[in-house]
Amino acid sequence: MPTVLVIDDDPSIFLLVRKALDGVADIETAATAEEGLNLASKRHFDAVLLDIVLPDRHGMAVFCEIHELDRRLPVIFMTVEAASKTAIEAMQLGAFDYLAKPLAVKHLRTLVSRAIQQRELASVPVAIVADEDLAKDSGELFIGRSTPMLEVFKAIGRVSKQDVPVLIRGESGTGKELVARALYQYSHRSEGPFLAVNCAALPDNLLESELFGHEKGAFTGADSRRIGKFEQCNNGTLFLDEIGDMAPIVQAKVLRVLQDQRFERIGGNNELKTDVRIVAATNRPLEKMVADGDFREDLLYRLNAVTIELPPLRDRPNDIPMLIQHFLSQAKSEFSKPDLEGVSPEAVSLLKRHSWPGNVRQLRAVVRRCVLDTVLPVLVPDLLPESIRADQMPELVEDSDADVRTLPTDDPQPIANLSEPNGRGLPDIVDRLFQERSTDMYAETIAYAERYLLLRVLRETDGNQSKAAEILGITRGKLRDRIATYDIRLESGVRIGE
Amino acid sequence: MNRTSNIKQRFAAAIERLDGDVDLLCEMAAITAPDCPAVLEQIESSLGQGECESAAAPLHKLKGMLSTFDADGVALEIQEMLEHARRGHLQELRQSFDQHQHEIVQLIDEIRGLAGASQQS
Numbered sequence: 097m098p099t100v101l102v103i104d105d106d107p108s109i110f111l112l113v114r115k116a117l118d119g120v121a122d123i124e125t126a127a128t129a130e131e132g133l134n135l136a137s138k139r140h141f142d143a144v145l146l147d148i149v150l151p152d153r154h155g156m157a158v159f160c161e162i163h164e165l166d167r168r169l170p171v172i173f174m175t176v177e178a179a180s181k182t183a184i185e186a187m188q189l190g191a192f193d194y195l196a197k198p199l200a201v202k203h204l205r206t207l208v209s210r211a212i213q214q215r216e217l218a219s220v221p222v223a224i225v226a227d228e229d230l231a232k233d234s235g236e237l238f239i240g241r242s243t244p245m246l247e248v249f250k251a252i253g254r255v256s257k258q259d260v261p262v263l264i265r266g267e268s269g270t271g272k273e274l275v276a277r278a279l280y281q282y283s284h285r286s287e288g289p290f291l292a293v294n295c296a297a298l299p300d301n302l303l304e305s306e307l308f309g310h311e312k313g314a315f316t317g318a319d320s321r322r323i324g325k326f327e328q329c330n331n332g333t334l335f336l337d338e339i340g341d342m343a344p345i346v347q348a349k350v351l352r353v354l355q356d357q358r359f360e361r362i363g364g365n366n367e368l369k370t371d372v373r374i375v376a377a378t379n380r381p382l383e384k385m386v387a388d389g390d391f392r393e394d395l396l397y398r399l400n401a402v403t404i405e406l407p408p409l410r411d412r413p414n415d416i417p418m419l420i421q422h423f424l425s426q427a428k429s430e431f432s433k434p435d436l437e438g439v440s441p442e443a444v445s446l447l448k449r450h451s452w453p454g455n456v457r458q459l460r461a462v463v464r465r466c467v468l469d470t471v472l473p474v475l476v477p478d479l480l481p482e483s484i485r486a487d488q489m490p491e492l493v494e495d496s497d498a499d500v501r502t503l504p505t506d507d508p509q510p511i512a513n514l515s516e517p518n519g520r521g522l523p524d525i526v527d528r529l530f531q532e533r534s535t536d537m538y539a540e541t542i543a544y545a546e547r548y549l550l551l552r553v554l555r556e557t558d559g560n561q562s563k564a565a566e567i568l569g570i571t572r573g574k575l576r577d578r579i580a581t582y583d584i585r586l587e588s589g590v591r592i593g594e
Numbered sequence: 595m596n597r598t599s600n601i602k603q604r605f606a607a608a609i610e611r612l613d614g615d616v617d618l619l620c621e622m623a624a625i626t627a628p629d630c631p632a633v634l635e636q637i638e639s640s641l642g643q644g645e646c647e648s649a650a651a652p653l654h655k656l657k658g659m660l661s662t663f664d665a666d667g668v669a670l671e672i673q674e675m676l677e678h679a680r681r682g683h684l685q686e687l688r689q690s691f692d693q694h695q696h697e698i699v700q701l702i703d704e705i706r707g708l709a710g711a712s713q714q715s
Contacts, residue, residue: 106658108622115618149654176658177673198662201613 097122098142098212103132103158104174105151109199113145116201120209129153136162141169143192143211148175148182159189167435167473168218170211174199190435192471210478218474222438224421226428226467238274239422240415244407248275251404256282261354263339263399264377266406269457272377275404276335279375288332291325295336300343305362308349314363326359326370333373339399340380340391341574350374351395374399380577390571409452409459416448416459423460424475427467437473446477450484454536465533482532547582550575554584601711604704607665619663623708626659630702633659641688649687650679660701663708668694668701 098121102113110125117123121142126132129150136144144162148155159171170192175182186194192211195204238245255262256279264272273292280290298306301315309324325334336342342350353359354374358367376399385391409416420439428436439447443466452458466479477485525544529537549568557563565575578584598616602609605619612618633656640649657672671694678687 105655106626108625108659108662111622111625112612112618112662115615116613151651176661176669177654177676197658198608198611198664200611201615201618 098215099124099140100143100145100208100212101126101132101135101139101141102145103127103129103150103155104145104147106147109147109174109197112199112201113204116199116204117208120205121212127151129155129158132158133161136165136169142215143208144169144171145195145208146171146173148173148186149177156185156189159186159191163190168215170215170472172207172211187471190471214472214476214478217440217442217476217478218472220440222474223441223444224417224424224439226424226433226436226438227421228425228429228434238271238278239419240412241418242407242412242415244412245415248404248406251402252278252282255279255402255404257284258402259284259373260401261374261376261399263403264375264406265379265403266377267379267408267455269455270406270408271456272379272406273335273337275406276333276337276375276377280333280335283333283373285331285333285373289329290333290335291329292335292337293325294338295346296338296341300346303342304346304349307346308359308361309364310362311364314361318363321361324361326353326372327361327368329372330370331372333375336374336376338378338380339376340378340382340385340577343571344392347392347395351392351398354395354398385577388572388576390574390576409455413448417444419456419459420444420447420463423463424467427464431464431467433467433470435473436467436470436475439475440477443475443477443480446480446484454539458536461536469533481534483534543582546578547584550578550582550584554579598711601708605663605665605708608663611662620708620711622662623705623711626662627702627706627709630656630659630705634698634702637691641684641691644684646679646682646684646687650676653679656698660698660705663701663705666697666701668697671697 100113100117100121100123102110102123103126104110105127107127110123114123124135124139124141126135129152132144132146132150135141146155146158146162150158155173155175159173162169162171171190172193172195173182173186173191174195174197176197183194192214193207195207238249252275262276262279264275266272276292277290280286293303293306295303305318305322305324307324307326309322309327310318312318312321336350349359353370353372357371358369360367382391382396382400386393386396409419424436424439427433447459447462454461462481462484463475465481466475469479470476522541522544526537526541529540534540550564553564553567554561557567561572561575561579565572568575601616601619608619609616633652636652637649637656640646640652653672653676657669657676660672661669671690675687675690675694678684678690
């Protein structure tokens with residue numbers, strides 16, 4: 097049976113804790129700091145419940161001494177003066193948790209059980225070591241040794257010094273901008289500028305102005321001449337992210353730059369010449385968009401003379417431990433967590449099994465969140481988001497074509513896969529994501545709202561996509577893309593696919 | 595209404611925190627009740643001597659002892675006194691203590707009653 101040390105000068109608390117932990121743990125008691133420290137130095141404990149105000153010493157000072165004795169011992173502070181200041185200070189010190197008195201039996205039992213479990217998991221040697229020096233020393237742009245990533249590195253090496261446009265394709269979060277930066281860094285243009293523009297982030301007219309600039313008075317609000325990115329980036333590399341979201345008029349102008357390196361500012365008559373290497377990226381099906389008339393075929397052929405495909409993380413599971421170690425070491429240094437030792441084998445196993453729909457970006461966010469949240473020197477499964485802890489899908493690792501829509505139905509589903517949204521479930525979904533400590537809350541919430549909106553508008557237009565696109569203020573191509581993403585069926589009425 | 599029903603009604607919040615265990619509440623009362631008068635005396639003595647700061651420790655202790663049973667905000671009132679004590683506001687502390695002493699004593703009496711129930715059972 098695990099043993100819990102309770103340090104408190106109120107003997108009624110001993111009785112309460114003994115009853116609350118009946119069958120969970122044995123308890124040892126100390127009424128003073130000195131007595132408690134004496135016990136902690138001589139005996140093995142699985143958790144400590146520590147009163148903040150003790151007759152002979154402040155609980156925070158006692159915590160520091162216990163921490164010196166055993167950094168993996170979870171300490172839960174208790175106080176009758178639950179104030180923000182003490183709570184913040186206690187958690188800053190590295191307390192496992194902070195309980196306000198009067199104590200509630202159920203909560204106390206749950207919390208101590210969790211502390212004991214984490215103590216047990218944190219007691220085994222770590223599977224991945226958090227090495228701060230690694231974060232400092234690593235000059236690597238990319239982390240990974242898997243075959244698909246080696247192909248990416250080789251492709252970068254082959255084309256970086258060639259002055260040709262490159263199209264980078266890959267799912268969101270796979271590191272497309274990183275590849276663009278590597279192409280720039282290893283190119284003859286590395287002394288020139290590198291500028292990045294997200295084509296999906298700007299409305300069409302603003303994107304055109306952003307890229308090509310405008311003359312004073314070219315349109316309402318054009319109070320002065322503006323120099324566009326193509327001009328600013330002369331002798332450099334321009335990264336056009338989300339190129340599939342570019343409006344036709346802008347596509348035509350970009351094509352002209354690709355062909356002749358010439359363009360005009362909006363409202364200008366002078367033809368300007370620039371020397372820019374274009375690296376573009378997308379996760380959208382450009383060939384299908386060409387077939388649908390939403391993307392210029394000639395532009396696609398100009399862009400994809402060289403294409404680099406970035407593999408999704410689920411296709412390179414062997415790189416996951418290396419990525420975890422990299423992000424862990426970075427976060428350890430960045431968040432000043434010198435006591436952080438590493439990740440437990442159980443947590444690594446869960447992280448390796450996850451399908452990572454948000455790819456490396458999502459993995460990084462999860463690791464950083466765990467490092468921020470942990471109070472023990474070891475990251476254990478309890479810290480991971482619910483969706484990862486509940487993950488039981490090793491087959492997805494094997495199947496490179498697997499889509500998140502194939503997740504088993506008994507798993508917690510990403511919101512995009514939940515049953516048809518009625519728009520009223522949003523508060524519940526946000527609450528659930530908080531409970532699950534989601535690290536992808538923005539995307540999941542937006543996906544829910546977007547799916548609701550599309551269904552609502554498509555029903556309003558009886559499935560007429562042109563009308564729906566007009567109402568929504570997006571292109572038909574974008575609407576078709578979203579319909580496909582959310583598997584919205586239009587055959588007999590508008591509904592989500594089974 | 596019998597004695598147990600009275601206890602359940604009066605200390606409903608405390609019993610809920612203790613997962614419905616009335617016996618545990620009574621046992622805790624049996625531990626707490628004997629110490630209360632001495633702590634109260636320490637506070638009165640400090641106030642009598644005009645020593646604001648020395649009243650803080652027994653006030654904190656009293657708050658801890660009573661909070662398990664409190665349903666009427668007595669602990670909050672003691673917290674207010676504690677803040678006066680820590681800030682050296684003797685006049686405000688005395689005023690607050692005089693104003694709420696009756697409620698504190700009443701709660702201690704009720705805890706004593708709970709302790710009696712524990713000893714009878």
